[in-house]
Amino acid sequence: MNFESLVLAAVTADLTEESAAREHADAVEFRMDLAIDPLTTLDDYDGELPILATNRTEAEGGEAAEKSERLDVLRRAAEHPAVEAIDIELAAIAESDGRDVVEHAHEHDASVVVSAHDFSGTPSRSELRETLSRACEHGDVGKLATTATSIDDVLVLLSVTRDLDANGHRVATMAMGATGRHSRAIAPLYGSRIAYAPVDPNEATAPGQYDLATLADLLDALR
Ligand SMILES: O=C1C[C@@](O)(C(=O)O)C[C@@H](O)[C@@H]1O
Numbered sequence: 624m625n626f627e628s629l630v631l632a633a634v635t636a637d638l639t640e641e642s643a644a645r646e647h648a649d650a651v652e653f654r655m656d657l658a659i660d661p662l663t664t665l666d667d668y669d670g671e672l673p674i675l676a677t678n679r680t681e682a683e684g685g686e687a688a689e690k691s692e693r694l695d696v697l698r699r700a701a702e703h704p705a706v707e708a709i710d711i712e713l714a715a716i717a718e719s720d721g722r723d724v725v726e727h728a729h730e731h732d733a734s735v736v737v738s739a740h741d742f743s744g745t746p747s748r749s750e751l752r753e754t755l756s757r758a759c760e761h762g763d764v765g766k767l768a769t770t771a772t773s774i775d776d777v778l779v780l781l782s783v784t785r786d787l788d789a790n791g792h793r794v795a796t797m798a799m800g801a802t803g804r805h806s807r808a809i810a811p812l813y814g815s816r817i818a819y820a821p822v823d824p825n826e827a828t829a830p831g832q833y834d835l836a837t838l839a840d841l842l843d844a845l846r
Pocket residue numbers: 634652654677679710738768797799819820828829830832
């Protein structure tokens with residue numbers, strides 16, 4: 624997965640759902656933090672879609688406890704042939720353990736998405752730019768999900784997306800929540816390289832997600 628063009632990632636904690644995602648998605652985001660036995664689940668995987676492996680911390684909207692074991696699981700996931708990319712939080716990169724995971728993933732030919740999430744709001748333009756630029760420094764893709772409380776928040780996020788993309792960076796952005804929902808369909812027009820939707824519409828992993836078929840249709844219509 625090189626993210627040269629948009630990747631529609633179907634999100635799930637249950638890899639047996641992959642066949643249901645195949646029609647619409649380019650990849651599966653495996654939310655290891657939400658799975659019961661993620662490494663065994665990965666070993667049993669015999670699907671067709673490549674995997675983006677995520678082991679999200681509680682601080683960034685997931686359920687993985689922030690212990691060294693969390694990064695070990697991510698590290699082991701990167702070794703799996705079906706895992707073509709991993710997602711690691713920018714916050715984890717501040718520690719050398721996190722940077723080791725990035726290096727390990729690259730050694731195993733997995734791309735790295737370096738991500739940051741803000742569930743309370745959308746910071747100022749300069750902060751967004753700063754955060755996304757730092758994420759891009761460490762990852763093959765820098766990803767930023769913020770919460771929009773007004774459409775102006777969406778506008779500024781799209782503008783920063785466009786800016787970084789035009790400067791040759793690979794970014795993925797989305798505004799979470801009802802107000803920012805439309806950004807999930809239009810951010811790719813401004814350079815965002817990943818769009819997320821749950822395989823099971825009842826198992827959304829972030830506020831404002833469309834179901835997979837709807838997002839696929841919207842993206843197709845806007846392409
Ligand atoms: O970070 C992201 C983006 C996301 O939070 C979203 O807003 O769609 C969904 C998560 O599953 C994924 O890891």
